[in-house]
Amino acid sequence: MIGLDGAGFELLEPWLNAGELPNLARIVDGGVAGNLRSVLPPVTSPNWKAYATGKNPGKLGVYWWYNVDTEDERVYLPNDRYHDHDEYWELLDDRERVGVVGVPTTYPPKSMGECVVSGAPDADASGFTSPSSLETELRSEFDYRPITRKSLDSGDEAAFEEVLDHIDTQFEVGKYLRETRELSLLQLTTFYVNALHHHRWDGEYSLRAWKIIDDHLGDFLDDGANVVLMSDHGHAEIERVFYVNTWLQEQGYLSFDARVASTLHSLGVTADRLKETLASVDERLPFDVQTAANRLAPRAVVDHLPNDRGEVGRGKIDTANWERTRAVASAQGPVYLAVDGPEREIVRDELLQKLSTLETPDGRPVAKAVYRGDEVYDGPYADEWPDVVVDKAPDVHVSDKVGSDEVFAREHDAWDGVNTRSGLFAATGPAFTTGDVDGLSILDLAPTLLHMHGEPVPRDMDGRVRADVFAEGSDPRTREVTFRDAPTARTDGG
Numbered sequence: 001m002i003g004l005d006g007a008g009f010e011l012l013e014p015w016l017n018a019g020e021l022p023n024l025a026r027i028v029d030g031g032v033a034g035n036l037r038s039v040l041p042p043v044t045s046p047n048w049k050a051y052a053t054g055k056n057p058g059k060l061g062v063y064w065w066y067n068v069d070t071e072d073e074r075v076y077l078p079n080d081r082y083h084d085h086d087e088y089w090e091l092l093d094d095r096e097r098v099g100v101v102g103v104p105t106t107y108p109p110k111s112m113g114e115c116v117v118s119g120a121p122d123a124d125a126s127g128f129t130s131p132s133s134l135e136t137e138l139r140s141e142f143d144y145r146p147i148t149r150k151s152l153d154s155g156d157e158a159a160f161e162e163v164l165d166h167i168d169t170q171f172e173v174g175k176y177l178r179e180t181r182e183l184s185l186l187q188l189t190t191f192y193v194n195a196l197h198h199h200r201w202d203g204e205y206s207l208r209a210w211k212i213i214d215d216h217l218g219d220f221l222d223d224g225a226n227v228v229l230m231s232d233h234g235h236a237e238i239e240r241v242f243y244v245n246t247w248l249q250e251q252g253y254l255s256f257d258a259r260v261a262s263t264l265h266s267l268g269v270t271a272d273r274l275k276e277t278l279a280s281v282d283e284r285l286p287f288d289v290q291t292a293a294n295r296l297a298p299r300a301v302v303d304h305l306p307n308d309r310g311e312v313g314r315g316k317i318d319t320a321n322w323e324r325t326r327a328v329a330s331a332q333g334p335v336y337l338a339v340d341g342p343e344r345e346i347v348r349d350e351l352l353q354k355l356s357t358l359e360t361p362d363g364r365p366v367a368k369a370v371y372r373g374d375e376v377y378d379g380p381y382a383d384e385w386p387d388v389v390v391d392k393a394p395d396v397h398v399s400d401k402v403g404s405d406e407v408f409a410r411e412h413d414a415w416d417g418v419n420t421r422s423g424l425f426a427a428t429g430p431a432f433t434t435g436d437v438d439g440l441s442i443l444d445l446a447p448t449l450l451h452m453h454g455e456p457v458p459r460d461m462d463g464r465v466r467a468d469v470f471a472e473g474s475d476p477r478t479r480e481v482t483f484r485d486a487p488t489a490r491t492d493g494g
Contacts, residue, residue, distance in 0.1 A: 001187040001228050001449075002220070003051075003103060004213070005044060006194030007424040008234025009035065010394075011202055011417075012210070021210055023217040024426075027229060031428025032469050034437035036445075038233040040376050040389050041332035042421045044121070044194065047232035047442060048104045052087035054446030054461035058377030058385055060085060062105075064330045067384060070338040073322050079122065083110060086487060088446035089187055092453050099181055101174045102146065102189040104232075114181040117173065120147045120191040141176065142169050148192065152199045153414060160205045163192045167209055171216035185453075197235045201416035226429030230445060234422040239395040240360045241409040244329040245402045251354070253347070255324035256402050327351060327387075331400040332419060334386035344387075348372065351388050360396070361408055367392055378462070394420040433471045440466060452476045460486035 016025050027033070039050045039057060046062040049055075057063050062082070066075045082105050089098050090112050098113035100106065107118035109130040116130040117138070123146040129135040138144040148166050150159035167190050174188035193213065196206045220227050248254035320328060322338060326347050329335045335351060337344055356370045369391040377385045392398050397418040412418075425440050431452060443463030450457050451465045470477040 001185070001230070002217070003048075003187065003189030004193060004229060004231045004424065005048075005104070005189065005191045006197045006233060006235050006417075006419065007229070007231035008236075008420060008422055009424060010420070010422070011197065011206070011235050012424070014202070015207060015210065020207065021214040023214045023221060024210075024229075026221055027217065027227060027426045027428045030434065031227075031426060032433045032435055032437050033424075033426035034440055035234075036230055036423035036425040037439075037441045038421045038423055039442060040371075040391055040421070041330075041334055042233035042419045042423075043332050044104050044191070044232055048189075049082065049085075051230070051232060051442050051445055052089070052103065053085045054088065054443050054458075054463045055085060056377055056379065056443065056462045058379030058381055059460070059462070060379070061381040061384060063334055063377075063385055064332070066330065068328060068330055068334070068336045068386075069384070070322075070328065070336050073320070079105075079107075082106070086458075088449055089113065089185065091450060091455055091458070092185060095453055095455060096185040097181065097183050098185045098187075099174075099177045099183040100187045101177065102170055102191065103187060104189070104191055107146075114183060115177055117177075118146055119189055121195075123147055138173060142173055144169055144173055152195050160196070160200070163196060164205065164208055164212060166192055168212045168216075171213070175216070175219060194235075197417040198415045199417075201235075201237050203416075221428070224429070226427070226431045228425075228427040228432075228449075230425050230442075231423035232442065234420040234424065235417045236394045236420045238397045238412050238416060238418045239410070240364070240366075241397045241399055241412050242360070242366050242392075243399050243401060243404060243407055243409070244331075244335070244390075245400050246404060247358075247407045248327050248329060248335075249402065250407060253325070253327040253351070254402075255321035329398075329400055330386075332398050333390035333392055335388040335390065337387040348387050355388065355390055365393055366390070366396055366398075368394075391421070394418075394422070427469060431470055431474060431476060433469060433477075437466070437469055440469075451479075451481055454479075456482040456484035458486040459483050 015021050016028065038047050041064060043064055045065045046057040046060060049060050049062055050057065053060065060081060062078050067078045068075055089100055092098055093113050099115045100113060101117040102119035104119045104122060106116065107123040108127055109116035109118045111130050115134055118128040125145050125147060128146045129138065148162050150156055150162055152159050152163065170190050174186055177183060178186045193209045196209050200206050245254055249256055326339045327335055327337050337347055339347055352370050355367055358366045360366060367390045371389045371391065373385045373387050373389055376389045390398060397412055397415065423442065441463055444466050445463065447457040447461050447463045448466045448469065457465060465481045467477050
């Protein structure tokens with residue numbers, strides 16, 4: 001299982017047609033392939049959790065990287081819920097020699113299988129392996145950490161080169177563990193190719209990354225293994241930026257006190273300048289010191305600083321005027337209401353209507369569809385999921401930053417590419433058929449993989465077994481799907 005964060009055919013098809021990625025072409029042309037539909041919003045988190053568990057965000061309580069709690073007026077990282085549900089590879093632990101490398105939202109690593117190596121972007125520079133002794137082994141053999149020293153936000157070319165080296169090393173680590181631990185199931189995921197898509201779209205660094213990946217794919221194909229490629233979401237080039245919170249403010253739903261951000265901006269204290277400073281951290285310093293400077297400081301500080309255009313991101317919640325705020329949004333589509341009683345239904349209906357018909361200045365729709373939260377999610381976290389969910393147009397980036405007078409812009413200040421719901425699935429090997437597969441959801445993969453390995457599917461999974469991806473006459477194609485009662489979900493984060 002090769003997880004490719006942010007991979008999609010829109011970006012890859014021109015390179016496939018030009019012969020740039022021959023091994024990927026072997027998988028797509030010689031196996032079964034199709035688009036893979038993400039859960040909303042199409043973001044790394046919650047989609048890796050949805051993939052691994054087969055459950056929608058309403059059962060996971062994870063709706064974006066950060067959840068918005070309008071009742072307690074806070075934004076928080078729901079990482080205490082990351083281990084509440086079994087991933088499909090845990091359920092195969094008794095049948096297979098399992099290794100997991102690089103999957104986002106798996107930090108700290110669970111004790112299961114032969115080995116677990118947590119993945120970026122939320123892993124830390126230490127404590128990222130199970131067993132813990134594996135960390136020392138990987139540092140000795142590969143000088144490996146799950147995260148990079150430098151942030152691509154800095155624009156430093158050295159940061160892009162570091163990402164390429166990291167992707168290459170991560171595949172080397174996966175192959176090393178597959179051999180030394182005699183793994184029969186390897187889940188290897190690379191996050192940073194997604195970051196390259198964001199910052200450089202189809203530029204040189206993105207193509208170089210994919211050539212590195214393609215070379216490694218050849219090794220797996222030459223082994224005769226079943227090889228499955230999947231992504232958590234796809235990517236498109238940004239053609240319009242929609243500042244949803246600026247729009248909510250303009251429409252009278254969000255009251256935001258921009259005085260602090262304005263003052264800091266006028267004094268030259270901005271997130272962009274801080275990132276430039278962090279990018280210059282001396283590389284001779286120990287890795288952990290560098291990553292502490294580059295990771296902890298942005299989390300605690302950057303979100304509350306304006307960028308060079310005077311815009312503020314997640315720190316908006318701390319400066320919202322809650323007595324006058326009725327709605328606030330996260331990036332990529334979730335909108336949360338801050339009103340109760342009859343007014344809540346009124347505001348939700350207004351936003352559904354307005355966002356459904358909203359167009360960019362050149363007359364193109366912002367959204368493909370707009371939903372009530374209960375049309376998208378199902379599960380025990382009904383009081384926490386977004387009230388309105390925008391399924392944005394593929395080439396529109398929905399930014400949650402506040403502080404600019406613009407509702408729309410033609411370019412993003414840092415990104416060239418944006419997430420879409422249309423991810424990638426491709427599989428080849430003895431177990432799989434050939435041709436195209438349609439209508440595949442990211443939620444279908446966990447139950448399908450469990451069925452492939454002869455494991456009953458837990459009844460609380462939302463996806464369905466897609467036997468049509470398997471070879472005609474094969475055991476998983478013809479064998480009846482079996483189910484079992486779901487294990488009790490953990491609620492203690494362990």
